Amino acid sequence: MRHTAVEDWSRGSSFLHQRAAGAKLLTIACLLVLLATAHRRIVVLSAALFLLLVWAIVAARLPLRGILSRAAVVLPFGGIFALISWLSGDNGRAVELILKSYLSALAVLVLMGTTTLPELVRTLELIKVPPFLLTVMQFLYRYLFVVLDEASHMRSAAASRGGMTFRAATGVLAVLFARSYSRAEGIHRAMMARGFDGRFRLLAARRFSAADAQFAAITILLLLLLRASAEVLH
Amino acid sequence: MHIPDGFLSTPVWAALDALAAPAAAFAARRAQRGFDDSKAPLLGVMGAFVFAAQMINFPVGVGTSGHLVGGALLSVTLGPAAASVVMTAILVIQALLFQDGGVLALGANVLNMAVVGVLAGYLPYHLWGRGRTRRAAIFAGGALSVLASAVLALAELLLSGVRMPGSVLGISLGLFLISAMIEGAITIAVVTALENIQPGFVRQPAAGHSVLLSAVGITAVLLAAGGVVFASTAPDGIEHLAIQAGLSKPLSNYGGGAGVAGVGLVFLLLIVGGRVIRKRSA
Secondary structure (H helix, E strand, O other), X not given: OXXXXXXXXXXXXXXXXXXXXXXXXXXXXXXXXXXXXXXXXXXXXXXXHHHHHHHHHHHOOOOHHHHHHHXXXXXXXXXXXXXXXXXXXXXXXXXXXXXXHHHHHHHHHHHXXXXXXXXXXXXXXXXXOOHHHHHHHHHHHHHHHHHHHHHHHHHHHHHHOOXXXXXXXXXXXXXXXXXXXXXXXXXXXXXXXXXXXXXXXXXXXXOOOHHHHHHHHHHHHHHHHHHHHHHHOO | OOOOOOOOOHHHHHHHHHHHHHHHHHHHHHHHOOOOOOOHHHHHHHHHHHHHHOOOOEEEEOOXXXXXXXXXXXXXXXXXXXXXXXXXXXXXXXHHHOOOOOOOOHHHHHHHHHHHHHHHHHHHHHHHOOHHHHHHHHHHHHHHHHHHHHHHHHHHHHHOOOOOOHHHHHHHHHHHHHHHHHHHHHHHHHHHHHHHHOHHHOOOOOOOOOHHHHHHHHHHHHXXXXXXXXXXXXXXXXXXXXXXXOOOOOOOOOHHXXXXXXXXXHHHHHHHHHHHHHHHHO
């Protein structure tokens, strides 16, 4: 079964992969907030954060080019707004938009490239995200590629029958809807028959160990230092 | 329309995160009600459906094609609370695994698309979804859901100080209107096709609607539209007013009007939407 590249990356075994999801979530959240609230010396701060993230990618034995280019999907949207800002005379904002959006995407990729989705979900549950929402997310992800494949087949079928007209596309969606719905009913019945009660029982989350605490503390301290220097050295 | 990180100012993304969390929790509780078994598999798979559906191109003219966003379609088939949960799940997966939308900006995106977008998609159907106005109501729902989400996103960006000269604003609004029309057309087309496959897919709206609710709904839309148009045509006037009113910092260009429009729309939609949901469960 196909899945995203990120899922493959998240199944590694580097020391970063072995850190508790909560520690990684905390440090990345910290990075995102520090980046979002920074306005001085953005270029220097961004360079420092970029190096930090590249180090993390290499330490986690993740494909550097793959991740750097995957983060680049935010650039078209950011680029348009940056261009408009630049042309309106707001050069600072233009630079900020590009740097912040790219680095934020990169940071999230580093998180998801070293943490499996089930682990992340388990941690989100601990911080009181509604379990129902999390279960829906997991089912969504599980069946995403099944439904995508089906949609892709229908698209080819329509194309070979005279192109995707508005009418044909409507038919594709309606049939896809109906099949998804009945697939979901089948899944529901099958899971009920196996004792599903609405919640996935995951293996116990990795215990938060001393190593995790150290990792989180050191990294967050480093981030704070970087941000502080950016402010002070202005 | 998914806002990435780095675009919104801190007060804006933080406030929206704080607003979106209880809204999402409310929708989750609501969507689960009345069933002993879990609806999670259904909602999850329908989320996967919307994901896949967003990739099907609908040709709409010379070289242009649009695609379904899905808020209105989901709300008319699953109900607004379930639709909201599905859209939230989609947005979180998109932010985490596809870098479509920021993580700190999730509150904004969830409010725009999973809360306001879904409510705006459902409201016309709830009010006018019976009888002769049914098809128009479904079309209006699709159009309104896209329009509301887009206008809100625009307002949030402007409030955060992102520059948008008048011409760009005008083009954006034009594009929003076109997308809105496309969403309306696709939504009604798919709903019609679904009813041919199995009438039970599309739920009947609650019987009896109040004139007051209709009036409030229309007012909300007019206020929002008016706010945005006003903002795009008289930015200097707004800034002047704002400074005169005692605001210490002159609002960024267009931020004032668009901000008012956005806030007005959210406020009114939430009030009306709240009453609609309470009515449905009565």
